[in-house]
Amino acid sequence: MAEYYGVDVDDIFNTMPARFRPEGAEGVEAIFGYDIGADGKWKLSVGAGQMSVEQTDDLSGCDVVARMDGQTFVGINIGKVDAMAALGAAKLKVEGDFNLFAATGKLFTKYVPPGQEVEPEQELITLKRTISVNQRFATGPVMGTFLQGLKEKKILAIQCPECKRLQSPPREVCAPCRVRNDKWVEIGPAGEMRMMEYCYYASPDPLTGETRETPYGAIGVLLDGCKEDEVFWHLLRPDQLDDVQMGLVMGDTVVRGTRLRPVWSEKRTGSISDIQYFEIDS
Amino acid sequence: MGYRQKNRHVGIVGIGETKFSSHREDVNQPEMVHEAVRQALDDAGLTINDIDCVVHGNMELFEMVHQPDMWHTLGTGAYGKSSFRLTTGGTTGGTLVSGADNLVASGMYDVVLAIGFEKLQEGHTTGGITNMADPLWARKLQSGALTAQAAVKVIAEFGEERARRAAMAYRIIMDKHACKNPNAHRAFHLEWDQMEDLMENSPPLIGDLRLIHMCSQSDGACAIIFASEKKAKEISSKPVWVRDHITVHREETLNLHNNYYPIDTTHRFAAEQLFGRNGIDNPLEYFDVFEMYDPSAWWGVDWLREFFLLEGDEHIRMVENRDIMIDGKMPINPSGGVISTNPIGATAIIRVAEAAKQIRGDAGEHQIPRNVEHGLASSFGGTMWTVLHILEKELNW
Numbered sequence: 096m097a098e099y100y101g102v103d104v105d106d107i108f109n110t111m112p113a114r115f116r117p118e119g120a121e122g123v124e125a126i127f128g129y130d131i132g133a134d135g136k137w138k139l140s141v142g143a144g145q146m147s148v149e150q151t152d153d154l155s156g157c158d159v160v161a162r163m164d165g166q167t168f169v170g171i172n173i174g175k176v177d178a179m180a181a182l183g184a185a186k187l188k189v190e191g192d193f194n195l196f197a198a199t200g201k202l203f204t205k206y207v208p209p210g211q212e213v214e215p216e217q218e219l220i221t222l223k224r225t226i227s228v229n230q231r232f233a234t235g236p237v238m239g240t241f242l243q244g245l246k247e248k249k250i251l252a253i254q255c256p257e258c259k260r261l262q263s264p265p266r267e268v269c270a271p272c273r274v275r276n277d278k279w280v281e282i283g284p285a286g287e288m289r290m291m292e293y294c295y296y297a298s299p300d301p302l303t304g305e306t307r308e309t310p311y312g313a314i315g316v317l318l319d320g321c322k323e324d325e326v327f328w329h330l331l332r333p334d335q336l337d338d339v340q341m342g343l344v345m346g347d348t349v350v351r352g353t354r355l356r357p358v359w360s361e362k363r364t365g366s367i368s369d370i371q372y373f374e375i376d377s
Numbered sequence: 378m379g380y381r382q383k384n385r386h387v388g389i390v391g392i393g394e395t396k397f398s399s400h401r402e403d404v405n406q407p408e409m410v411h412e413a414v415r416q417a418l419d420d421a422g423l424t425i426n427d428i429d430c431v432v433h434g435n436m437e438l439f440e441m442v443h444q445p446d447m448w449h450t451l452g453t454g455a456y457g458k459s460s461f462r463l464t465t466g467g468t469t470g471g472t473l474v475s476g477a478d479n480l481v482a483s484g485m486y487d488v489v490l491a492i493g494f495e496k497l498q499e500g501h502t503t504g505g506i507t508n509m510a511d512p513l514w515a516r517k518l519q520s521g522a523l524t525a526q527a528a529v530k531v532i533a534e535f536g537e538e539r540a541r542r543a544a545m546a547y548r549i550i551m552d553k554h555a556c557k558n559p560n561a562h563r564a565f566h567l568e569w570d571q572m573e574d575l576m577e578n579s580p581p582l583i584g585d586l587r588l589i590h591m592c593s594q595s596d597g598a599c600a601i602i603f604a605s606e607k608k609a610k611e612i613s614s615k616p617v618w619v620r621d622h623i624t625v626h627r628e629e630t631l632n633l634h635n636n637y638y639p640i641d642t643t644h645r646f647a648a649e650q651l652f653g654r655n656g657i658d659n660p661l662e663y664f665d666v667f668e669m670y671d672p673s674a675w676w677g678v679d680w681l682r683e684f685f686l687l688e689g690d691e692h693i694r695m696v697e698n699r700d701i702m703i704d705g706k707m708p709i710n711p712s713g714g715v716i717s718t719n720p721i722g723a724t725a726i727i728r729v730a731e732a733a734k735q736i737r738g739d740a741g742e743h744q745i746p747r748n749v750e751h752g753l754a755s756s757f758g759g760t761m762w763t764v765l766h767i768l769e770k771e772l773n774w
Contacts, residue, residue, distance in 0.1 A: 177399060183588045184565035185578045193580070219402055226441055232512045242513075262631075264514045270628035290529060290634035296582040298520045299504045313518050315634025324635035328518050343533050345638040352636075367517045 097134065099169035104134040107172050107206050108148055117144040119201035127199060128157030134165040141202060159191030172206045227304070234365075237267050240279065242365035250318060250327065250357070254278040261325045263318070282327075283318030285376050288352035289326050289342045290315045312336045316355055316373055329367075332358065332374040339375065380654060383482040386772060388609030388616030389733045390488075391421025391602035397562040397718045400498055401596040406445065407452030410494050413598035414454055417490065421602045421612055425454035428602070429486040434463040434473045435494050435722025439505040453492055466509065467522075467670065467758020468624070469493060470599070470725025474754075474766055477603045478619045487605045488612075493727075494598035495720035502594045502721070515631060523591065525584030526633060527675040532585065533636075535693055541585070543696045545572050548590055548674040548716065550702050555713025557703070557743035562595040562718040590674040592719040599723045599730050606772070617733040617752075620767040620774060623651040630760040643763040644683035644755070651765050652686070655774070660685050661707055665749040666735045668728035670757040671714050681709070684755060684765075704746050711735060711743045725756035729766055736770045 097103075108129075124142040131137070138157065139148045154160055163171075167186045170176030178200070181187035189196045234242055237253065241264055244251040253265035253276040260269065263282060268275050292313040297306045311333055315326030323344075331339065342352025356376040363369040393416030395401075401409050418424060431453050433446040442448060446455070446462040453460070461480075465472040470493040477491040503521030510519040532540040549569060555561035567575070579589035609616040625643040648660065657663045669684065671677035681701070682692035695701055701709040712731040715724055732752035734740040750771065756764035 179399075180563055180565065182580065183563070184567060185571065185575050185589065186565075188578060221402060224441075230512070234513055238513050264631060266628070289636040290526060291584075292520065292523075292525055292634065293584045294520050294523070294582075295580070296503075296520065296523055298507060298523070299501065300517065307520075313520065313634070315632065315636070317635075324632050324637040324640070326632045326635045326637075328515065328631055328634060330518065341529065341636060343636045345530075345533055345636075348533070367514055 097165055099166045100173060100175055102169045102173060102206070102208050104131050104165045104168055106208075107169065108137050108150070110206060111139070111146065111148045111203060114203040114206065115146050116202060116204060119203070120144055120146065123198050123202070125158040125195055126156060127196065128154035128160035129168070130154060130160060130162040131168050132162075132164045134168075139199075146202070157191070159189060159193075159196045161187060161189050161196055163187040173208070174205065235267075237265050237276075241265050244281075245369040246363045246365050248284070248359050248363075249281050250283045252280050252282045252321070252325075254280055261321050263321075263325075263327055280320065282320040283316075283357070285354060285356040286316045286318035286321070286327070287342050288314055288331070288339055288355050288373070289317055291331060291336075291339065291341055293336060308333070310336055312339075314355075314373065317342065317352075329357075329370055330372040331355070332372045335375055384484055385482055386606035387478050387481045387603050387619045388606065388613065389601055389619065389729075389768070390604045390609050390613040390616050391417040391423065391600075392730045392733060393417030393420060393600040394560050394727065394730060395597040395599070396560050397595045397597035397720055399562065399593070399595065401496060402498075406440070406442070406494070406496055406499075407449045409452070409496065409596070410449050410492060410598045411452035413494070413600040414452065414490065414492060417600040417602050423488070423602065423612065428454060428458065428488055428490045430459040430461070430480060430489045431455040432461045432463060432473050432477050432480070432489060432491040434465075434469040434492070436466065436469065436505060437464040438508070439502065439721065440496055440500040454490070459486065464722070465759065466762070467672075467721060468725055468756040468762050468764045469722045469758070470727065471622075471670075471729070471754070471756025471764030471766065472624065473726050474601065474619070474729045475622045475624060475764060477601070478622060481603050481605050487608045489603045490600060491603065491726060492598060492600045493723035493725070495722040495724075496596045497594040497720060498596055511629060511631070515629070520583065522672055523583050523586060524633070525586040525675070527673070527679045528585035529636065530638065531675060531679055535690060539693065541576050542572070543678050543693050544590060544674045545576050546699075547678050547696050547701070548575070550696070550699065551671070551674070551677070551710060551714045551716050554703055554711050554743060555717035558712050558717075559741070560718070561713040562597075563593045564713065564717060586673060586675060590716070592672045592715045593717065595718050595720040597718070597720040597723055599727045601726060601730055601733070615737050617736045618769045618772055620769045621651060621655055622764065622766045623647050625650075625763045626759060627761055642683050643761055644680055645686065647763040647765045648684050648686055651767065655767060660753070661687075664707070664751050664753045665747075666711065666732055666745055667707065667709050667753045668712065668732040668755070669709055669714065670725055670728055670755050671710065671716060672719070672757065674716060677709075677714070677716070684753070703743065708745050711740065711745055713743075725758070725764065728754040728756065729768070732766075732768050736768055
């Protein structure tokens with residue numbers, strides 16, 4: 096078996112029982128597979144605050160399997176390689192639930208090669224803080240008119256008196272023309288999907304503090320009555336992400352996107368959530 | 378656009394950069410800022426007593442600290458001095474340079490220290506960026522700075538295969554540059570034969586934007602000292618001159634997801650204005666280095682066309698022919714760029730610092746292997762805003 100950074104892959108698996116932290120395993124119930132290339136395969140079972148690890152040829156039945164070479168595995172375990180960086184460079188591949196795999200970071204104390212145990216000079220203290228703030232944002236008369244429209248299942252746009260472009264959600268002035276917008280027009284509510292952001296990344300929703308469910312689709316819809324780039328920004332029905340086509344206008348190339356319609360919330364309060372999402376208009 | 382020439386010339390006389398990394402838990406914010414300030418002072422051969430004014434900036438509230446310039450006073454050296462705080466989102470670092478340049482050019486101050494910093498690990502980057510969106514509508518929809526818009530556009534224009542290969546080639550070139558820069562945060566040692574594997578297996582974030590394409594979340598700080606022409610010549614044997622700069626804003630991008638082209642970008646608009654008023658007819662010929670604020674490989678590829686005022690597939694060919702490599706015809710980001718290192722409030726000032734180092738000829742292992750006289754540095758942020766700087770070796774324009 097090859098050594099990496101002076102450490103055998105074996106050493107890391109063999110010391111897992113001694114380095115196990117039951118407090119870090121709280122709520123973790125899973126079988127983790129490790130495929131360390133030429134160095135072999137291991138299966139780690141965690142549940143009820145206990146763990147066991149065995150070398151094996153068979154990784155079937157694992158909830159998540161991590162594949163990497165010995166250099167990467169040892170590097171991550173002794174702090175020489177950043178796991179996210181290895182993942183980014185495809186030196187670490189995770190099959191299955193990545194968040195579950197990430198939990199392995201808390202299961203063990205750090206591996207320290209024998210003879211290299213050193214007392215830290217000083218414990219560096221990190222202070223943990225969570226901020227939770229209640230906020231109230233005034234919408235003003237222009238945005239307020241638009242939000243009132245949503246309560247009545249109407250999507251309103253405001254029109255520039257000079258260039259005639261429509262903005263929805265509305266803005267008080269047309270920035271390029273530097274004039275006050277003055278005319279309300281009802282648009283949609285159905286339209287053609289243009290661009291969709293097919294989001295796999297679980298970003299936080301700052302309005303609720305909760306992590307968004309993935310995948311989700313953030314879309315631009317060219318609502319009926321609008322033209323060119325006058326799209327309306329909202330969400331797609333989550334189970335229809337793979338059933339829609341993006342529209343495109345690029346020179347002579349014109350691709351028509353899927354027709355969509357809004358799905359209104361039962362209880363409407365004058366907010367973006369008055370529309371649950373857009374769905375295929377069939 | 379109203380514009381007048383500067384009252385007097387301004388030179389860069391000192392540069393300091395911390396090592397950039399994902400964790401700087403060994404120092405607090407003022408200590409980290411101080412590392413960059415110390416280096417810049419040493420580089421210039423000055424002490425803090427020689428500094429007339431301090432300009433400080435980062436991403437507003439990314440670490441949820443109000444007025445960090447107040448907490449950082451001991452690290453910045455601003456005690457008892459004039460001090461300004463500038464915070465313009467992703468462009469902050471560029472605005473710091475523009476602000477410091479204006480302060481010196483105006484005659485108000487002779488020597489100004491500009492500092493950009495970020496400790497992204499002390500906050501939540503994507504949450505922070507999402508919170509910049511309009512709270513009445515867009516905040517519910519924004520996914521930080523992550524977007525596949527550029528990927529959709531480049532693929533629609535050049536086909537999946539060519540577009541994906543160009544983006545990954547750009548990414549690998551940036552990594553090869555980062556491997557030469559000891560301050561770079563992420564240097565993966567990617568090889569050309571990993572191209573197909575990465576195109577297939579790097580985890581997707583949004584559509585065709587994969588983890589490997591996207592910039593890092595880094596900690597670090599960068600400081601630059603600016604001086605009037607007279608002072609600059611006294612302080613430094615090789616000052617780098619800030620020839621001109623431009624800032625272009627647009628309205629919010631509530632209608633970003635439109636797939637309607639062509640669009641007027643602030644990058645092209647800024648480049649046209651800036652090059653036009655400086656008589657630069659062929660920017661590809663003129664500049665010897667371009668440090669671009671390239672938050673992802675897709676944007677990096679797409680924006681080459683905008684900044685250099687190119688048409689058709691000229692920008693794709695620059696990548697395919699590897700003209701953008703450190704020893705190529707038009708070196709882009711010999712530092713490794715933003716994809717390798719992104720402490721956001723410092724990111725854009727690092728672009729100027731790195732372009733200036735190239736002009737001085739002392740960038741170290743990532744020095745471009747030929748004479749560098751004319752540098753371009755860009756900043757990006759806000760909702761698709763641009764700041765552009767032209768740097769010069771000689772005072773002869």
